[in-house]
Amino acid sequence: MSAIGSVRLRDIVKTHGPVVALESLNLDIEPGEFFALLGPSGSGKTTTLRIVAGLEQADRGTVAIDGRDVTRLQPGDRDVAMVFQSYALYPHMTVAQNIGFTLRMVGTPRAQIERAVREAAARVKIDHLLDRRPGQLSGGQQQRVALARAIVREPRLFLLDEPLSNLDAKLRVETRVELKKLQRALDVTTIYVTHDQEEAMTIADRMAIFIEGRLMQVGTPEAVFERPDSVAVASFLGNPPMNLVPGELDGRTLVVDGHHITLPHDHAGGARPVTVGIRPGDVRIDGEGLPASVYLTELLGETTIVNLRFGEQLIKARLLEKRHLREGDEVRISFNLPNVHLFDSASGERIALA
Amino acid sequence: MSRHASRAVILVTASCLVMFVWAFPVLWTLLTSLKPGVDVLAYPPVVIFEPRWRNYWDVLFGPTSILPHLWDSLAVSVLATTITLALAVPAAYGFARLRFWGRRALGFYTLATQMLPRIGLVIPYFLFLNRIGWIDTYRGLVLVYLTFSLPFAIWLMVSYFEDIPREMEEAAFLDRAGRFRTFWYVILPQVRGGIAVTVIFVFLNAWNEFLFAVLLGGKRVQTVTVHMFNYVGIEQTQWAMLSAAGIIAMIPVIVIGLAGQKHIVKGLTIGAVKGGGRR
Numbered sequence: 001m002s003a004i005g006s007v008r009l010r011d012i013v014k015t016h017g018p019v020v021a022l023e024s025l026n027l028d029i030e031p032g033e034f035f036a037l038l039g040p041s042g043s044g045k046t047t048t049l050r051i052v053a054g055l056e057q058a059d060r061g062t063v064a065i066d067g068r069d070v071t072r073l074q075p076g077d078r079d080v081a082m083v084f085q086s087y088a089l090y091p092h093m094t095v096a097q098n099i100g101f102t103l104r105m106v107g108t109p110r111a112q113i114e115r116a117v118r119e120a121a122a123r124v125k126i127d128h129l130l131d132r133r134p135g136q137l138s139g140g141q142q143q144r145v146a147l148a149r150a151i152v153r154e155p156r157l158f159l160l161d162e163p164l165s166n167l168d169a170k171l172r173v174e175t176r177v178e179l180k181k182l183q184r185a186l187d188v189t190t191i192y193v194t195h196d197q198e199e200a201m202t203i204a205d206r207m208a209i210f211i212e213g214r215l216m217q218v219g220t221p222e223a224v225f226e227r228p229d230s231v232a233v234a235s236f237l238g239n240p241p242m243n244l245v246p247g248e249l250d251g252r253t254l255v256v257d258g259h260h261i262t263l264p265h266d267h268a269g270g271a272r273p274v275t276v277g278i279r280p281g282d283v284r285i286d287g288e289g290l291p292a293s294v295y296l297t298e299l300l301g302e303t304t305i306v307n308l309r310f311g312e313q314l315i316k317a318r319l320l321e322k323r324h325l326r327e328g329d330e331v332r333i334s335f336n337l338p339n340v341h342l343f344d345s346a347s348g349e350r351i352a353l354a
Numbered sequence: 355m356s357r358h359a360s361r362a363v364i365l366v367t368a369s370c371l372v373m374f375v376w377a378f379p380v381l382w383t384l385l386t387s388l389k390p391g392v393d394v395l396a397y398p399p400v401v402i403f404e405p406r407w408r409n410y411w412d413v414l415f416g417p418t419s420i421l422p423h424l425w426d427s428l429a430v431s432v433l434a435t436t437i438t439l440a441l442a443v444p445a446a447y448g449f450a451r452l453r454f455w456g457r458r459a460l461g462f463y464t465l466a467t468q469m470l471p472r473i474g475l476v477i478p479y480f481l482f483l484n485r486i487g488w489i490d491t492y493r494g495l496v497l498v499y500l501t502f503s504l505p506f507a508i509w510l511m512v513s514y515f516e517d518i519p520r521e522m523e524e525a526a527f528l529d530r531a532g533r534f535r536t537f538w539y540v541i542l543p544q545v546r547g548g549i550a551v552t553v554i555f556v557f558l559n560a561w562n563e564f565l566f567a568v569l570l571g572g573k574r575v576q577t578v579t580v581h582m583f584n585y586v587g588i589e590q591t592q593w594a595m596l597s598a599a600g601i602i603a604m605i606p607v608i609v610i611g612l613a614g615q616k617h618i619v620k621g622l623t624i625g626a627v628k629g630g631g632r633r
Binding site for chain 2: 054055074077080081082088089102106149
């Protein structure tokens with residue numbers, strides 16, 4: 001693991017006019033990490049990246065890279081490289097000039113620039129395109145030029161702002177694997193902004209979930225997915241999203257829609273209203289359990305999503321096996337109880353076990 | 355005949371007609387410039403004659419040579435263009451990037467300078483230049499031309515700068531270029547087209563200008579357009595000489611027009627489709 005490339009954000013506040021883009025953000029990113037900032041649009045993830053880059057100034061708070069306070073430094077003095085969503089390639093320069101521009105700006109000797117450009121281009125497999133101009137390249141090739149431009153200078157940090165969003169679906173999946181490999185090979189701390197949870201889950205070592213300008217949760221994709229801290233994170237992650245139904249919790253007893261369910265664990269605190277979160281994959285349709293009726297089935301190829309009317313609620317179940325269910329069929333459902341998430345109705349926060 | 359072919363025939367015929375209407379005075383001037391004096395006013399017009407280059411010789415090297423006046427025109431036009439560019443390009447960049455109150459005022463002011471009857475401004479300009487002693491000087495004329503060309507050039511260049519995405523600058527900042535080198539290496543090359551259009555418009559405007567040139571200059575500084583007026587006399591007008599001078603004065607206009615053709619069309623249509631055709 002790399003020894004350089006740590007980022008520390010402390011009490012960052014940023015407003016855009018009346019809109020609070022970030023409220024009191026604290027975040028630590030470790031050297032060598034592939035760190036994803038995930039959230040819906042307008043959640044503050046791109047603002048965070050831009051503040052790290054120095055393209056925007058925080059209203060309050062400090063940014064430190066490798067222990068050095070860079071809050072007031074110009075973007076060019078922070079030793080970070082960025083890939084923009086639009087790539088922002090210089091249209092009047094060749095691919096080689098695009099990649100080498102940053103080295104030229106610091107007076108690197110010509111021969112050395114040439115060598116570095118060639119190496120960087122070879123890493124992302126565009127060394128046959130060096131004499132072209134960006135306008136003559138496909139979207140995928142442009143994306144690689146933008147990557148090469150970032151890696152050529154061996155920066156402390158890579159900042160990637162939705163770098164795959166302009167590629168078509170197939171290329172996006174291929175490129176994200178390559179991106180991960182590239183990051184491993186170069187061993188450079190990478191901050192990756194995306195609104196695509198699948199992308200973040202597959203690519204990141206750790207991720208941060210942003211919702212409406214607030215950092216909701218930080219952790220490995222697995223941990224965040226399996227133990228969301230709040231209703232907001234729980235409902236944001238997962239496709240289809242987690243079912244959320246109101247219930248009543250008292251110790252080990254959960255009452256949902258008038259049905260009593262005994263939980264495997266005890267919970268602290270007295271009786272109270274809760275939000276019960278169940279991932280579609282944890283809903284089973286079998287002979288016994290709670291009554292529900294089939295509302296609609298969506299066949300997704302390998303899996304089937306069954307929309308069920310459960311009391312007043314509509315909930316989704318994901319079935320791995322083929323089942324012939326027709327609309328209006330009466331069925332019985334049960335939940336995989338160890339995986340049921342309980343959130344306090346008032347605060348939306350996860351309820352701890354006793 | 356297919357619909358396509360007939361359409362083409364109609365289009366070509368129409369274009370030829372329009373071209374002829376436009377080109378007729380030019381061609382007539384060209385013919386006149388080559389005629390001996392007696393043929394100029396002959397009726398019916400003499401179309402077939404032996405071209406007489408003598409008129410050009412007289413205009414260029416005769417007792418009232420056009421050459422010093424070509425120089426005056428060139429000096430005033432080049433100075434006006436250079437100063438306009440030097441001020442308008444950075445100003446337009448500022449207007450395009452920084453949102454401030456002057457944005458909308460600029461558009462209005464530009465339109466106003468193009469719409470106002472210029473004759474109405476002659477007296478104030480005269481009084482002003484007279485007060486500072488700049489009447490009949492290069493700097494006086496250039497200053498007056500700048501009052502028209504600057505707002506126009508800024509307004510024109512703003513749309514070119516606005517077409518460049520902000521991320522282009524941000525990428526350059528991160529590439530350690532700094533503000534000035536970002537402008538020089540990344541932004542400026544991308545508005546070359548706009549600069550070409552600005553140069554053409556400003557230069558031609560100054561080159562062709564007559565009203566201010568005759569009233570605010572005229573003796574020490576006598577541009578080509580003013581000089582040509584000398585061939586129009588009280589007793590007689592030397593049509594052939596006037597035509598020859600006219601053709602000579604047209605040459606730079608035509609050369610610049612041809613050279614900048616591509617850019618001019620783009621300049622006229624810029625903003626018609628937002629972001630169209632660029633990037």
